[in-house]
Amino acid sequence: MKLRTIIFIILLALGILPILTLVGVNLRAHINQHETVETKRTAAAAESSFVSLNARVKCIKKSLLQAAATPLSAGLTPSSLDPAGRQRLAELLRGQLNTEKMILGVRLLDPSGNQLISLRRNSDSLEAALTEAAQPEAQSQLLQKGLALKTSEVDTLLTGDQADPAATRLSLATPIPGAEDGAAGVLILDLAPDLFLDAHVDACRVTPAGIIVHVPATFPDLEPMHPVTPGADLLALFPDLASHLAENRPFVWENGSGQSLVWLPLIFNDHLPPALWLGTPVDRSAAREWKLSLIYNIVGIVITIAVIVSLIANAIAKKIDRIKDAILTGLDSILNKGQENVQFNWTGPREVVNLAEELTTLASRYAITRTRQQEAEADLRQSEDKFRNLTASAQDAIAMMDHHGNISYWNEAAAEIFGFSAAEALGKPIHTLISPRLSESGQRDAVAEKPMSDGPIRETIELITRRKDGSELPIELSLSEARIKDKWNSIWIIRDITERRRAEDETRLQQQQLVQADKMISLGVLISGVAHEINNPNSIAMLNTSMLFKAWESAKPILEAYYREHGDFLIAGLQYSEMCEQIPRLFLELEESARRIKNIVHDLKDYARQDTSRHMEPVEINEIAKAAVRLNHNKIKNATRNFSTDLAPNLPPIRGNRQRLEQVLINLIQNSCEALTNPEAAIAIASRYDADNDEVEVRVHDQGTGIAQEIINQITDPFFTTKRSYGGTGLGLSVSAGIIKEHQGRLRFASSPEAGTTATISFPAWREKASALSPKAG
Template sequence: MDKTVPQICGESSQKSAERVAKKLVMAICLNRVRLFSHLVLISMKIRSIIFLIVIALGILPVTILVALNLPKTIERLQYAAELETQARSHIDFTQINSRIRCLKKSLLRSATLPSTYASIVDSSALITLSNVMQKWFEADEQVKGVMLFNAKGHELLSLQRKKNTFMQVAVSQNHSGHLFFDQALKIDEFQVFVELLDQERDPFHRTGKEEYELIMATPVVENKEKVVGLMLMRIDISQFLTNYKDSYWVSGDGNYIRGREVESKLYQGALNGTDSNSNAFTDFPGLKIYESIDPLVLTGNDKRKFAWVPIVFNKEQQIVMWVGTLIDESAIQKWKMKLTINVVLLIIGMAALIFMSAHWISAKLLCIQKDLLTGLDEIINKEEKVDFHWGGPLELQNLSHDLTAFSSRYSATCEARNLAEASLIESEDKFRSLTGSALDGIILMDHKGYIAYWNEAAATIFGFSPKEALQQPIHSLIDPRREGENLSVKPLEKVGSGTNFAKTVELLASNKDGNDVYVELSLSSTTIKGQWHAIWIVRDISNRKKIEVETRKQQQQLLHADKMISLGLLVSGVAHEINNPNSIALLNTPILMRSWESAKPVLDEYFKENGDFAIAGIDYSTMRKELPRIFMELEESALRIKQIVIDLKDYARQETSGQMAAVDVTEVVEYAIRLTSNSIHKNTEKFSTDFSSTPLMILANRQRLTQVVINLIQNSCEAMEKTAQALTISTRYNQKVDGVEISIKDEGAGIAPEDLKQVTDPFFTTKRSIGGTGLGLSVSAGIVKEHNGVMDFYSEPGKGTEVVIVFPTFHH
């Protein structure tokens, strides 16, 4: 009952109203139950129709669905079986290619042996070559023979496998002019010419058997230019394809060589009822027009499927032969029949199950109707508690529990509601007193994302009064987002609605004036009147964030300075270690030069008497001219290493005094160029300098000034995307300002106009992805300022950048 009822009516009127309300609620419930009962009776009368509809709507769609999808399922499984066959074919293809690579490698290694070339030039070396070949190929049964010919076609060496022994046999006649021999001589070095030849076309056939053989040949080349001979290898196909004895072997022109049914064809004159002269390209037309070198699956004229694997020794040559394996599909046909029978049995079982379930449900509903009418009559008229006990589905059990608790709950409803209202009023008073005096902003958001409460502290932080903020979408009003990436956060009503959570985050928000405010947001959830709400406790941390940023910058500067000190110490140590062995080279090179000059007259006299001779594999006549140049280059290189070490040690040396002295700017720039020469020559092919012919003296700290020039040169090198872009460094005297100028100009990517004003700001960088820290130009600008100088940037995007530094001239 409403809480205003006791104030308008007396206590007796309140009880009377409660009794009327109770009977009214019961009457409504009774009418609903009676309506439900009538619906159940109607459903009982049309039970037969329900059964027919259930069968029509339940079984027929399932049957149609199965009829539509079963062929596609079978087709997909057949396709999967074909993919599995293709995968096996690819494995076979990989295994065959592995054997091919081994054979090619053995043949090429044999052709490039020093004893092979020596055997062509001098027949006395044939014994050595024969012994090597026998050791190599004795255990490799697929190699049937090895032959060596000179360029004129004369057979110099012939090794053949007889009775499991790889031995040397007598050589045959001249093979010059044979098509295979001539084609093999024309291929390039490290290439292999391969053909599958029968007895009639094989110029090297010696077994006397009617059989096919794989012949591999590669030229023997002198000094990578002249072909002096031919190395030939004969491959036994039965050993090469020993894992495929039950498969079809087909030559490159389509002739059958071997197979389970080919044996029958060769001796009985037919292959599956075809003529004995049939060709594989006729039985499998796809083989003839296939242009790739990958395995494939084809269906023959007899409707059987074969997995064909091509054998190719060189990508630029055609397929040498095919190996085909029959695909057994009997298991797939059995599986199709079994699947069809199972589907039919499943449909019949579903129909029977649905019919029995519908009949049982109708009987159950009739029993429930009787219990329900009897129980409600006792609850309304006798006001007694009735227990309902119904089994079956969860819905029926829940209904019986609800009706059982209905009578006991009704009597306590009014009292519980009045107590709840009083407790709610007290809680609201306490909540308003607590939040109104808090220093942090407290905001209550309802389940739709609207502001339900807004205290005075929140109004102070964001500038919106409670009147302006209430019933406004909180995310649209203050725009909370993550710091740094300008990423908005997802609305809480979408992310956390319905869940309990507690979290503290730091966000950026907007106040009434549109300015950003750093806030620390503590989030928690609660339930009010059955609805999910979020509590926002907001604290303004703008001042704390500013202090944190400044502290972080100072820490980064200290870390960078410490890193540079460590790097300087490391460079000094490495330079010292390099200088020691280099000093030995500088000391010993002149001694070696003088030794050569002393020995040269004796060697010249020997040269005149005995002719040219070799020293360290080089003719003396060549060595006499080249050795002085070699000594000179060694000495110059050692001196250059020494200068680089000195420059590195000078640059890495820590400057502790901080004093300034008169220095020549040109010398400083040249010094910096030497230290960065590797980076310069790596990034540009057009490096030039234009230095003043007279000394340009300024008062400066030499080491710190070198650091500025090195930073600017490295930035220019990193800005150039192509080596064709130029880099120019110059020094000159500016009479107008009585100053010394250093100019570093590149043709790199340039600097965007919006970035040009802040390039010297600390930690500003456009190269953070490649390790840029944003401190190089900032430190350089500080050093220039310490020297009373000015550093200006002139840049145009896409055309390059010029940095000009001006220092006041130092007059003695």
């Protein structure tokens, strides 16, 4: 919002607020007072109209009573009038009533209801009518009403006009006094309501029962859904009128829409209900004009104030704009152009002049401060350049962590090592970015806790961190602290120790392999001695078993003859008939067991034999598989009851070292046995020839727990094992993978928790022709 607008709004509010307050406090009271005065004026006008109407009623009533007294004063008795008397009386009545234009007709009836005189207005005068009454029922009602009245009383009846059915006629009846107390007849005057009520042409005419008999064309719609029309029941439309009409007094009535009517009763007899009620709309135009005039005056005042305020606000805003432009020009000269002697000169109130002087002093001080700041910034940039050149040339990553734990500095070596550019790293939490955690060696060092000191942090530790691509990275972290702007900061010097770790792992692997080789040499010497000790008695057992079987065969005819002669007898606690069947089987089992001992001892001697030359020769993979099964016979027997082999016949030989290949298959079979969770799970060994790749394959499949997909690519890494708590070293598959690689073979694993694990090793088939083509064959 612009300053000019703000000033305008403030000044306008200050100017209009008092007026609005005055209007809000007093306007409602003035309007209420005016409405009260208008109500009283309307009531007074209603009383005045009522008085005027009563005067008109008294006048016509007086004429009627004088006409009714004419027969008595003229000495004429209505019931005994001859034609001449009737004519005389008619002339007297015409002379009395002819001047009243509102009188449409005059009728004189005797007590029996006979019409003695009938005058009808023709043009401007009353003339004798020769016809009888057209409405005998109405005339009969008027006769009855007149006879029931006392002298000088008048009653009325509202009837339709014979000439105009849509119009109404007001008939007045009064008794004719006789010579005695009784009535000599009834005198009836027929009045034209429009002429009688010419002062109330805008009034709606309603009977005391609420039936509307006349509605002027200019009468307003009191109820849009139920228009006021002749013949309608007004009390049914507005029930609240009934209580007012019952009082026989003039009143002012207002409907729900705010329309007001003055109701006047037309009374000819105080002892009887009014002949009609006249409802005249109240003219509110003067009140509306007064309110509109008041609103126009208020709006005019507000507009005048707004114009004045706008002119004042514009003048103030221009002055402020000039001051603002001068300040901005001076600041531009100080900040951007480097001017030192900047002057602010303004005219006006003392406060504005003082402001100009203070700004001039401030500009002078700022020029001095800026000069010193520029010198300090130049020194700082030089120091910063030295620091950046030093850290940029460093081979180690250098990062700085502020007191919030966020990275505040990140050199080029850090970007190269971790893959995060300086723009990506700055401002990020360092622990979230590279996720440092203790390595195994760091955890071992952390177990032996160093005593805490209160001095500055100086510590070197090995950690495992994460690069941008998600790969892990071993680092050596040197921590130190620094205080910058009196806030604690930590300096991280990070060295990538991947190559050092790799060298340490290779050294450790070689040491483990040397220890393992030494164990295998000792085991080979031990096995050779044990094999010799086993072979000697086993050879004797094999030789004696054959000799004993021959002795049995030689003695069997003699024993058969004795059996036929003497019947069955006991040999070694068994019946001869049973022994005769069991002994050949026992000798065969003894001989087979001794031969199996001999084969196992032979396989053990071959496996444990030292082979420093690692001689490569054509070998049969099926023979190596059978030897590995024999050596693992006991482990297989304890692990599963479902062991099977499917070794394809006539496989081509492969070129390799028998002992090292046996070592691979023994390791795979042992892993399969250890993977089984129950004896019903199966282990299967199969071999086949892959003609497409000219390779010989051996598959070892088990229905064990399987290998998790996230570690299946790590199982051939040195020292990686999931069985460390059971004595696993993590070297078996690593060594096996190395042996297979020496034989130009491939080792593959397929595993899932449902199907188990399948290890497949493939070797190139060896051909005599291929061997002859190679100068190094053999």
